[in-house]
Amino acid sequence: MSRKLILIITVFIFTGGYSLKAQTKQLSTSQQFRIAERFIRIAEPGELADSVNVWGDVGSSGRYLIPKGTDLARLISYSFGPRTLSDSQTQIDWSKMRVEINVQEYDNEEGGVAITKFKYRFEDPYPEGMKDFVLKNNHIIAVRVKRKPSFRDYLGVFASTVSAVASTIILLDRLGGK
Known part of the structure; x- marks a missing residue:
């Protein structure tokens, strides 16, 4: 009788421990979701x-x-x-x-x-x-x-456009004149 009791207690401990471990893992996952960054x-x-x-x-x-x-x-x-x-x-x-x-x-x-x-x-x-x-x-x-756009905004658009046009002119001049 004592062997059967020891076997039952052993099985209970191992299955109960596994269940507790699974519950702990599930709890930490749900806590991570609840404390999401945003x-x-x-x-x-x-x-x-x-x-x-x-x-x-x-x-x-x-x-x-x-x-x-x-x-x-x-x-x-x-x-x-x-x-x-x-x-x-x-x-x-x-x-x-x-x-x-x-x-x-x-x-x-x-x-x-x-x-x-x-x-x-x-x-x-x-x-x-x-x-x-x-x-x-x-x-x-x-x-x-x-x-509203400021002078600096307009200047940024104007300067980049002038720079692109000047670069294209210089590139065409270099390619055409060898």
Whole structure:
């Protein structure tokens, strides 16, 4: 009788250990998915939340898990606001910048897409309805920062065109004149 008991305990230990190992492997895989690089959790655990996408010219785009009732202006703040168009050599005048925000909502009843658009300049107040616009689950927010072209932009296009034409003339001259 003791041999049968030892055999049963041994089989139980080995199969139980394998099951526990498989569960641990499955848990680590699901945790990796939950902590994905562009999945940002703002809502506290246990809090009612909506999941929305933020795309475009923001500091941190991705899928956001936000508390229910979050307005659009607060979500833009969570995503670190509109991204600047500057580098180490350029200083951008924010007063000339304008922001376009499109909020897409898929209408399940009719199968269509409803798009709400907001446009504003940085020196102007928020457009009417933007501050109070409450986000819902699966909204897609696309942010685009635009600016008028500067002298440097025009110069870059002009200089590259002149350079290409001059290079072509020199190449044809060298090939034709030996």
